[in-house]
Amino acid sequence: MPNITVDLPQDSYKIAIAPDSLSQLGAMMQQLNLGKKVVVISNPEIFGHYGATCIESLETAGFETCSHLIPAGEEYKHLQSIQKVYDTALVNHLERSSTFVALGGGVIGDMTGFSAATWLRGVNFVQVPTSLLAIVDASVGGKTGVNHPQGKNLIGAFYQPKLVAIDPTLLKTLLPREFRAGMAEVIKYGVIWDKDLFTKLEHHPHLDTLENVGDELLETIITRSCQAKADVVGQDEKESGIRAILNYGHTIGHAVESLTNYKQFVHGEAVAIGMVAAGKIAVTMGLWTQEEADRQDALIAKTGLPTDIPSEIAIEDILETIKSDKKVKAGKVRFILPTSIGKVTITDTVTPEIIKQAMKPYGRGLGKS
Numbered sequence: 330m331p332n333i334t335v336d337l338p339q340d341s342y343k344i345a346i347a348p349d350s351l352s353q354l355g356a357m358m359q360q361l362n363l364g365k366k367v368v369v370i371s372n373p374e375i376f377g378h379y380g381a382t383c384i385e386s387l388e389t390a391g392f393e394t395c396s397h398l399i400p401a402g403e404e405y406k407h408l409q410s411i412q413k414v415y416d417t418a419l420v421n422h423l424e425r426s427s428t429f430v431a432l433g434g435g436v437i438g439d440m441t442g443f444s445a446a447t448w449l450r451g452v453n454f455v456q457v458p459t460s461l462l463a464i465v466d467a468s469v470g471g472k473t474g475v476n477h478p479q480g481k482n483l484i485g486a487f488y489q490p491k492l493v494a495i496d497p498t499l500l501k502t503l504l505p506r507e508f509r510a511g512m513a514e515v516i517k518y519g520v521i522w523d524k525d526l527f528t529k530l531e532h533h534p535h536l537d538t539l540e541n542v543g544d545e546l547l548e549t550i551i552t553r554s555c556q557a558k559a560d561v562v563g564q565d566e567k568e569s570g571i572r573a574i575l576n577y578g579h580t581i582g583h584a585v586e587s588l589t590n591y592k593q594f595v596h597g598e599a600v601a602i603g604m605v606a607a608g609k610i611a612v613t614m615g616l617w618t619q620e621e622a623d624r625q626d627a628l629i630a631k632t633g634l635p636t637d638i639p640s641e642i643a644i645e646d647i648l649e650t651i652k653s654d655k656k657v658k659a660g661k662v663r664f665i666l667p668t669s670i671g672k673v674t675i676t677d678t679v680t681p682e683i684i685k686q687a688m689k690p691y692g693r694g695l696g697k698s
């Protein structure tokens with residue numbers, strides 16, 4: 330599989346994609362002129378599977394290692410978990426030249442990156458993504474952070490890794506539900522950026538498990554998704570413009586995640602629901618054809634992802650929650666809406682009335698309104 334570069338004005342970095350990336354991690358990090366000390370941050374399950382290989386690779390390359398484990402789950406993505414990472418960094422005398430390695434999914438990656446951005450005002454950071462979602466999206470681009478009780482990722486920093494080491498063989502232990510969640514972000518790239526990827530996904534009979542996707546399509550999924558993200562981030566590192574398109578499906582998706590207290594849906598599932606909702610809004614506004622929106626929704630359904638906002642969520646609660654979305658500008662909520670497959674527009678013209686109208690015919694999200 331090819332390597333990809335995230336080309337930035339400062340500190341460009343490599344996304345290394347290979348079936349032995351984990352065992353080569355130490356050797357790859359050796360090339361980066363990093364300090365001797367490394368903390369590997371993970372969760373107990375992932376560390377149980379891959380911690381030993383990771384540590385062995387680092388120590389063979391001459392690094393001194395320690396580890397820090399955070400319990401699994403989005404509900405631990407908060408500032409108290411970061412405080413405990415700082416405690417480990419302090420006890421182990423990590424220095425400015427030291428490196429924080431994220432061995433995990435997007436939750437571990439976002440928290441490790443935020444800890445690295447803030448400990449000693451910034452130490453080195455390396456991503457070793459282990460979930461499909463982290464491989465194709467979260468490990469690339471330097472968005473790091475944690476949730477606030479009032480909303481998703483409200484606390485954070487843009488802080489780029491020195492290296493992203495992707496080992497697709499780690500996916501063999503990922504649960505099918507989590508695989509499908511990653512596929513939601515892959516479908517996102519198809520809708521916002523890569524029509525050809527979208528068509529390839531449409532033509533594949535089953536997208537619901539790693540086995541059904543198969544090696545050839547998996548390689549395409551990983552390389553095209555990472556390339557799409559690298560292209561967008563390379564143009565707009567800190568989301569002053571085009572990068573906002575990577576938030577397609579997230580305006581309503583994040584609201585659904587936080588309104589269900591991160592218990593009912595994992596991130597990718599909420600994004601799938603958010604993409605279907607954004608599609609309805611785009612069709613209602615005359616920006617997108619019903620036929621293409623149906624193709625998007627069919628792909629999401631074929632993957633086995635949810636499509637509907639649960640009826641227990643009142644549309645008023647969604648409208649209230651999206652007011653604290655990070656894309657709000659001059660008090661206006663901005664939406665990313667498709668105009669044709671592979672192309673989207675960023676707009677602040679979506680009113681609460683349009684959202685209600687778009688949702689109404691489908692009977693969703695109107696339970697308590």
Ligand SMILES: NC(=O)c1ccc[n+]([C@@H]2O[C@H](COP(=O)([O-])OP(=O)(O)OC[C@H]3O[C@@H](n4cnc5c(N)ncnc54)[C@H](O)[C@@H]3O)[C@@H](O)[C@H]2O)c1
Pocket residue numbers: 372374375378401402403406433434435436437439459460461462463466467468469470471472473482499500501502503504507510511595596597
């Ligand atoms: N920074 C970004 O650009 C970005 C992009 C997308 C999502 N995110 C964030 O990422 C998070 C979602 O990431 P996620 O979907 O990876 O969730 P996650 O990190 O919670 O991982 C999902 C589950 O899979 C398990 N897991 C991961 N890899 C495994 C493996 N190889 N084998 C067995 N189990 C494994 C984890 O322990 C966890 O239980 C959200 O917090 C989201 O906000 C960030």
Ligand SMILES: O=C(O)C(=O)C[C@@H](O)[C@H](O)[C@H](O)COP(=O)(O)O
Pocket residue numbers: 466470472481482514568572573575576579655
């Ligand atoms: O990298 C980006 O930019 C994204 O928006 C990618 C999203 O998939 C990801 O979920 C991100 O964390 C959302 O960012 P946020 O700024 O809306 O919290």
Ligand SMILES: [Zn+2]
Pocket residue numbers: 466514579596600
């Ligand atoms: Zn996302």
